[in-house]
Amino acid sequence: MNTPAQDLTPTHPDRDNADVRHDLAGDDAVTKIREVVDKAETCFLVTQGGVRPMGVRECDERGAIWFLSDKHSNKNAQIEADGQVELYFQASEHSGFLHLSGHAIVLHDKALIEKLWTPLARVWFQGGKDDPCISVIRVFPTQGQYWDNKHGDAVAGVKMLIGAALGKQFDDGEIGNLKP
Numbered sequence: 804m805n806t807p808a809q810d811l812t813p814t815h816p817d818r819d820n821a822d823v824r825h826d827l828a829g830d831d832a833v834t835k836i837r838e839v840v841d842k843a844e845t846c847f848l849v850t851q852g853g854v855r856p857m858g859v860r861e862c863d864e865r866g867a868i869w870f871l872s873d874k875h876s877n878k879n880a881q882i883e884a885d886g887q888v889e890l891y892f893q894a895s896e897h898s899g900f901l902h903l904s905g906h907a908i909v910l911h912d913k914a915l916i917e918k919l920w921t922p923l924a925r926v927w928f929q930g931g932k933d934d935p936c937i938s939v940i941r942v943f944p945t946q947g948q949y950w951d952n953k954h955g956d957a958v959a960g961v962k963m964l965i966g967a968a969l970g971k972q973f974d975d976g977e978i979g980n981l982k983p
Contacts (some may be wrong), residue, residue, distance in 0.1 A: 805895050806874060806893075806908070807850045808976070810925075816903075818821070820907070823976065823978070824977075824978055824982075825977055825978075825979040826979045827979055827980075827981050827982070828981075828982040828983075829903045829983070831983055832866070832947075832983045833864070833865065833866035833983050834920035835901075835981060836866045836901065836903065836944060836947070836981065836983065837862045837864075838861055838867075838894075838895045838899075839892050839899045839900075839951070840862040840868060840892060840901070841862060842894035842895065842899055843849055843859070843892040843893060843894045843901070843950045844858065844859055845857065845858050845859060845892075846859060846868075846890045846891055846892045847890070847941075848870070848878065848879055848888060848889075848890055848940075849888060849889040849890070849891070849964060850885070850888055850902060850907075851884070851885050851887070852877060852878075852880075852881040853877065853879055853881070854890065855879070857870050857872075857940075858870070858871075858923075860919040861918075861919060861923070864878055865943075865945070865983075866932070866944055866983040867941050867942065867944075867945070868890065868903075868905075868942045868944070868980075869915075869919055869940070869941055869942075870937060870939070870940040870941075870942075871916070871919055871920070871927075871928070871937055871939060872909070872937075872938050872939070872940045873927065873928075873936050873937070873938070874911065874920070874937065875881075875936060875938040876940035878891040878940075879909050879938060882907045882908070882909055882940060882941055883909055884971055885914045886906045886907045886908055887904070887905075887906060887907075888904075888905055888906070889902065889903065889905075890902070890905065890942060891955035892905040897953055898951050898952045899949075899950060900949065900950040900951070900980065901947060901948075901949045901950075902928040902947050902948050902949075902974055903942070903944040903946070903981070904943045904944065904945055904946050904947060905943050905945050905946075906942070906943050906945060907940055907941065907942045908917065908941055909938050909939070909940055910938065910939040910940075910941060911938050912939060915939045916932055916937050916939060917932055917959040919939060922930040923928075924937075929955055944981070944983050945982075945983070946982055946983075947980070947981040947982065947983075948978070948979070948980055948981065949977075949978065949979060949981060950976060950977075950978050951976070951977045951978075952976060952977065
């Protein structure tokens with residue numbers, strides 16, 4: 804499942820402005836990951852056995868992404884068999900697209916559950932934070948790609964409207980590979 808980093812260099816001949824490419828590594832990559840993940844709040848988690856939406860509980864200072872999960876779920880079994888996963892995020896309608904490849908592990912740590920608990924999680928864990936079925940999934944990203952706009956959603960939206968009226972595309976994009 805570990806996909807190689809793709810070359811994201813724009814090649815569309817009809818564009819007036821090429822997307823700006825910024826590959827990011829280390830702390831800069833982690834900053835971009837946290838920025839998008841914090842806005843998105845949810846993602847698609849892809850394992851060898853399937854795809855499912857997940858609510859993000861935290862993206863920490865090292866870029867690790869944390870989830871609560873049922874310890875009896877298929878996704879936990881799939882992660883325990885093969886920890887290679889993919890995560891897909893979208894922070895808003897016009898910006899903050901993020902793909903991450905990484906390694907996931909399942910943890911059964913009460914202190915982590917306490918830290919990551921939210922009252923909304925009671926929907927899945929009726930026993931509250933002491934529900935014996937709760938586990939924690941941690942994904943540590945190893946690489947990724949992002950697509951974002953340079954000037955925020957409002958400017959991107961205006962450029963889209965003007966572009967539609969004129970029949971032209973105005974790129975406001977910023978793209979790059981990530982290596983945390």
